Amino acid sequence: MSHLDLFGSKKRKRGERVFKFKTFGEQGYPVDWGGTFWQNVESLLEFGNLEGDLCCGMASWSFQLEVHRHPPVHVLLFVVEEPMEVSLDRQCKHCQFVGWGHHMICNKKYHFLMPSKDTVVACLNYHGRPPDSTKAQPNLVELQGHIMHGVFHSNGFGHLLCVNGLEMGSGLPGCQIMDFWDRLCSGLQARKVSLNDISQKKSMDLRLLHGIAHGEPWFGRWGYKFGRGTYGVTQSMYQKAIEAIQSIPLSLLVHHLGNSNHEISIIFSRYQTLSGHSLATLGDLFHFMLELKSRLPKESCVDSYNSRILVEKSCRWSPKRVEMATRVIVEALKRAEFRWVSRQEVRDTARAYIGDTGLLDFVLKSLGNHIVGNYLVRRSLNPVTKVLEYCLEDVSNACLNDHEGLTTSDSKTKARYMITRVQLMKDMFYLYKHVLKEQKTTMTWGILATIPLASRIILDTKYLIKEHCGGELKVQVGIASKSKIYCTIVLRKDNNDVDERLQKVMAPYECFALNSNTTFDELKTQVEQRFRRLYWGLRSFVVQSIVNLNVKGSDLVFGLVEVGGKVVFEGTNVGEIGIIVSEDIFEGTQNKCVMNCGCGAKDNDGERMVSCDICEIWQHTRCVRIPNNQEIPSIFLCSRCEQDILLFPCLP
Structure with missing residues (x-):
């Protein structure tokens, strides 16, 4: 994603500000996040570049984010404002699926998305079309396959719609994208954010793997927890399913499955040997495998006890000569004491032992990011000198060749239990397929019947929610004359009849920063303006009374309400009879x-x-x-x- 540019470099503004990807969303980057959600969004958009007609009449802004300076890698973040007047889908299906169908429809949505190469190409093809072309303009919001796409309602509730990491060709790891999204949500003061967890790795559902290994989904490391289960799954069912499948003894699995499937016994034995402690249960095994995966080198590695690199049949040097040159180069790097050394310096040192410079050049080229013995040979281009440099990294701990029971002299035993990331993923997929997914006749009775049932419950738990904040306003330091109070509203059908459903499910509380001499009449005006601004069904909302509080309009608010207290206002929509009782003001389809x-x-x-x-x-x-x-x-x-x-x- 280097130099990602939606409309070509000539059309981008010169001198456009570039933000750091790894700090965007932190306090002060790019704004001081001090208000409620919609206030923070408006402050953020002041730093964006207003774009043209990208989304069929919806206003959009872009932010250029620098991922790396050397080599230069940039991505674009787009913010698209979607008013309800131009929205194709007024009601939000994501709110309905996650259990927020009782929320009232907001006046605006804000889409935060990072386009992928494919979505960029779709937009570029449209803008490069002939003037008389009848090709429809692609809507950036509706295109699939973005690196990241999240949407917020103007009241601060949001949904993370997609995250596509390295496996989807985005150029950014999924964890970095999630770190960015989490900073953004925290900075904007989002209330709650949901997601539909369908993440996979090598065709394996991560919510099942991480649920067994860590007791929580992959997104749990960012605070996402059980939100709503499908097929009637409750949080209690989900927790019991995780505990049940985690506690399955490995000895029981070997007893029932080992005779018919010897590969399972071999895998259990392999990781029991590699582990420094006993692996007693299925949860212990998957936890160890995932922890081991995070420590193994990402590069493909050869046998750790064979110092030869892979030699093609067409190579003009024999494997023995290539191995000798490899040993010389690695020994030269060892003497550098793990510091970065230029290619020329390594080559000059190795020439004292290997006179064939062509062979040295071939090996230096082949050794880049390759494992030899217990060392990973790193190769990188110095961003300042533009010279190739090499460095050794000790990966002996990652390869786990010093564990108990493996003596240094027993090289055959070591090689047998040597593990690479490729082999580990292969073993994990085998267990996933033959233990967790396939329902064999031997797993339909006794304690083993727990596995397919618990797996199904965990897989049916896809909707996760993170609560970032309750909408509290961070009052800026130095404004001692203002204090905060929280207000919400209850709608009436008429002057005497309160809508029971609306009274039961009120709008989320909004925070108001008030002066010490603010009256209830002034607060009433602010409440009307705020809720009209936020909600599509409250465009003509008028406050009529205050629940459980007998006050006059001229009374001071903080004479009767404590700082940080909550006030509930009753009111109706004047002049728009029928909109209150209409189901269209809710995100979900009520009673349809x-x-x-x-x-x-x-x-x-x-x-x-x-x-x-x-x-x-x-x-x-x-x-x-x-x-x-x-x-x-x-x-x-x-x-x-x-x-x-x-x-x-x-x-x-």
Whole structure:
């Protein structure tokens, strides 16, 4: 993603400010995050470059972020403002799936996205089209495959829609993207952020692997926890499933599966030998494997006890001569005491022993980021001198060749238990496939029946939520004359009838910084303006009274309410009869369909569903045994309606 530029370097503004990717979102970078969410967004956009028509009439800003200076690598962050007036989908399906369908629709959404190469190409192709082309303009928000795409509602609730790391060709590791996203959410003072965890590694679901190994999903390292399970899964079910599958004894698995699958016994033995402590359970094994993976070199390595590098058949030097030159170069680097040495310096030292300079050049070229013995030969271009430099890195601990039971003289035993990252991933996938996923007949009874059931529950827990803050405003230091108070509203259908659903689910509290002499009339005006600004269904909202507080408009707020206290206002929308009772003011589709699935689910959780053609009750297709690869039948009857039909008397 070097020098990522959406419209070509000539169209970018000269002197455009470049921000550090690794500090963007921290306090002061680029703004002092001191307000509520929507205030922080507005402050941030002042530092962005206003872009052209990228998103079909929606305003957008860009930020150029520097990932590395040497070599220069940049990415672009786009912020797109989506007003409800131009939104194609007024109601948010992500809110509904995660359980926020009772939230009121906000006036605006803000999309934060980093385009990938593919999405950049799609936009470049459109802007490079002939003037008379009828090709439709791609909407940057709707394009799939971004490096990162997150969306916030203007009240501070948001959703992380996608993160695509190295495996998807983004050029950025997933952990760095998540670090950036987490800083951004914290800086903006987001309230809560959800995500749909479908992350995979080598076709393995990370929520299952990390759930067994660490008791939490991969996103758990950034504070994301159980939000909502699909297919009726509750948080208690999720925790019990993790504990059950973690505690499966390895000895029991070997006893029941070892006779029919010798590879499983070999894998267990391999990692038990490598481990410095006993691996008793399935949770211990996966925890050790993931920890070991993080310590192994990322580069492909050869046998750690064979100092030869890979030699092609067409190579004009024999393997023995290549091995000799490799040993000489590594010994020369050892004498440098692990400091960076220029290529010429290494070459000159090695020439005292190897006269063939062509052979030395070949080996130096081949040794870049290659493991020889217990050392990784690092190669890098010095950003200042533009000269290739080499350095040794001791990876003996990563390769785990000194563990108990492996004597230095028993090289054959060492080689047998030598492990590389490729081999480890292969072993992990084998266990994932044959122990966690495939339901063998030997795993359908006793304690082993726990594995497929617990795995299914963990995989059905996809919606995760992180609570960043409760919307509290960080009052700036030095403003002693202002104090904060929290306010929310309850809607009325008319002057005497309070909407029970709206009263039960109020809008999130908003923070107001008030002077000590602020009156309730002044606070009332601020509350009306704030909630009209935030919510699409409150554009004509008028406060009528205060709940459980008998006050006059001229009374001072802090004479009756403590600093940091909460006040609830009642009101209605004047002049827009019908909008209050309309379901369209909510993010979810309230009472438009009835769901009563056998798994216990009562709300739409985003999984595929089918409706009975008689009672019109919705159920999951999986729960009524319609495979995912099979189309939903044109006529479907639930089991209850089928039973009722069978009880009908026969016609004469």
